[in-house]
Amino acid sequence: MLLASAVLLGVAAVWALAAGVLAYTLGIRFRQALLYVPFKLVYRIRDDATRDARAATAPVIYVVSHQSRIEPALMLSLLPDDTLHILDEASADAHWLDPWRTLARNIVFNAEHVFVSRRLVRVLRGKGRLAVYFPDSVEPDVKSFRLFRAVARIAMQADARIVPIFVGGARHLPSSLTPPKQAPRSWFPRLGIAALAPMTIAELSERAGVAHTTSANAFFDRFAEARLAAAELDGGLFHAMCDAAERFGSSRTIVEDVVTGALSYRMLMTGARVIGRRLEAVSAPGDAVGVLLPNANGLVIALMGLVSAARVAAMVNYTAGPANVASAVKTAEIRVVVSSKAFIEKADLADVVAAIEQAGARMLWLEELRKGVSAPEKAAAALQWHRPLRPQNASKPAVILFTSGSEGTPKAVVLSHRNLIANAMQAEARISISPADKLLNVLPAFHSFGLTGGTILPLLTGVRLFLYPSPLHYKLIPDIARKARPTIMFGTDTFLSAYARTAEDGDFSSLRFVVAGAEPVRQETRRVWRDRFGAEIVEGYGLTEAAPVVAVNTATHNRDGTVGRLLPGIRMRLEPVEGVSEGGQLWLTGPNMMMGYMTADRPGELQPLDGWHDTGDIVSVDREGFLTIRGRAKRFAKIAGEMVSLGAVEMLVQSLWPEEHHAAVAVPDKRKGERIVLVTTAGNADAETLRLYGKQAGVADLMVPHDIVKVGELPVLGSGKTDYVTARRMAIEQLGLAAA
Structure with missing residues (x-):
């Protein structure tokens, strides 16, 4: 009896010591660390990124990829204890999660229903923090994508920063939410937590490099970056x-x-x-x-x-x-x-x-x-x-x-x-x-x-x-x-x-x-x-x-x-x-x-x-x-001072003769500098039909090739691309422009 008690006291002491070390190194509360210790030991979790996530200035929304049943427990252990966690119904009802749910406030949310809560906006405006758990899907369906729009809207209204979090390896746990056929199970995989730098929706949109990109798309792209950040690139x-x-x-x-x-x-x-x-x-x-x-x-x-x-x-x-x-x-x-x-x-x-x-x-x-x-x-x-x-x-x-x-x-x-x-x-x-x-x-x-x-x-x-x-x-x-x-x-x-x-x-x-x-x-x-x-x-x-x-x-x-x-x-x-x-x-x-x-x-x-x-x-x-x-910079012809995309010419011709293959190339022209030649497999192609079609399509006459070279098949590189060097040489030879 005394031996068993001593062993238990020893285990408790080691547990408490490990919790103390984690609490100090990660900046979490001792009680959070106590509940985090088993995960840390069993899954050898790389968790350095969580320190920066905790330090994010409020208002902030932590967006967590929900791949398995353990993410809520991990986040309740690692995120600031003033974070309001918006849990799915299964996590809210799971009895094993009861000790972790006492670590921070949490409410239940059915991911099937889109929400834009004034209460959540008020929480954020009061320098609050939210943790939202997104269903794990590389390509979310239309219904799931509405969640991105909803959270993006809340973040914009509260001027909140977003911190995407992804737990690498979690989808292979026995508690994974992904079918085993798509994610083979492993009892003790090593996990790695990726947390990206906090950014507002406005900053994400500007960073995307696309003028007026939608907030939901900018948010979705950032969320995907967290998945990439969890990948091991250095081995x-x-x-x-x-x-x-x-x-x-x-x-x-x-x-x-x-x-x-x-x-x-x-x-x-x-x-x-x-x-x-x-x-x-x-x-x-x-x-x-x-x-x-x-x-x-x-x-x-x-x-x-x-x-x-x-x-x-x-x-x-x-x-x-x-x-x-x-x-x-x-x-x-x-x-x-x-x-x-x-x-x-x-x-x-x-x-x-x-x-x-x-x-x-x-x-x-x-x-x-x-x-x-x-x-x-x-x-x-x-x-x-x-x-x-x-x-x-x-x-x-x-x-x-x-x-x-x-x-x-x-x-x-x-x-x-x-x-x-x-x-x-x-x-x-x-x-x-x-x-x-x-x-x-x-x-x-x-x-x-x-x-x-x-x-x-x-x-x-x-x-x-x-x-x-x-x-x-x-x-x-x-x-x-x-x-x-x-x-x-x-x-x-x-x-x-x-x-x-x-x-x-x-x-x-x-x-x-x-x-x-x-x-x-x-x-x-x-x-x-x-x-x-x-x-x-x-x-x-x-x-x-x-x-x-x-x-x-x-x-x-x-x-x-x-x-x-x-x-x-x-x-x-x-x-x-x-x-x-x-x-x-x-x-x-x-x-x-x-x-x-x-x-x-x-x-x-x-x-x-x-x-x-x-x-x-x-x-x-x-x-x-x-x-x-729109085309290669090298695949633009300069005709009488105007830039014409050879790719756009090919698209025009393709819409007229869709079952054939076409290549538009630029050849020298003494009067205009360059002119466009169509190299095509269309045996019935003729310049007049193409001119009339171009006129109906409303394109400039400069875009319409007046010279057509017919071939049995277009030259193709081993990669499957059109060999434009050879196609241009064929056009020059057939039109007798070699000397030029």
């Missing part, structure tokens, strides 16, 4: 992958291809360690190692092997032609290129290999690397799959990608681990995906969309990834989709329209949505996918320098003809452009923006990005924050 890609394996299960099937089958996280990382050892022997830490592989398991293994060994994966665009590939090898100072003999033979890339070797790099074949692997080496790798070969640094380069070259010579874009992880987490904070999904990725990994969105994002979020080696197999991909049953697919308008022409109606019926980028999505493509397959195409916008996703439409915020709204954490500004009345040139900054460029004239030398990046795109933004791409 590097290798550790992010291991965290995902721990969260979703190391034996979970995560990647699959049409040749070698399915791999679990453990199998994938074991293979990466084996290959990484081989690559260590032929390169030094920080070296750029070329990766010339199709979408397949081997590519992901090689990529993660290089990451584990602290090498930089330089993704070689094998569709760019021997000259551009040789230029890339020299620009990034690549000494070794990893590839597959079987792939080189099937894809007929012998000339590309020759160009690589002429540029001074040697080929390393996966087939030969695999031959020399012994059984003990495999066993050792299997035991240490979760350990990197070299120390990881998230601020160091992870990959090198090359710009598309659609308008000129490609540049090398250097992206850090943090850039890539941030962009994947930004996308997760905007698009509703979960381990219940399966993604079919046909976009090559040398294209930033295919690498980050189509490969890294699913691997870090537990989404099953099905890789297909080429987007150009228009007849085979619908059949693959029918068998693999993906719920998500990425593509470009060119590829999606081609798949639709060869597909049967049920081939893509499993899809929830399709994310399209790289080029504008035509209304005809959108209509076909909606009517035939029941799949919505959500259009986005990105660039290699942004790793790449910048903006995207979602289920909640979707507007045809736009590329959606900015991802969380990205800020923009528009610079005026001479001759452009609507919109301006887009500049961006954010955690996903590249480290910098390497160029052919300064090979191997990183030219760092200095703060803001000039995208070269002309965009307009409406009051809801939706971006519309």
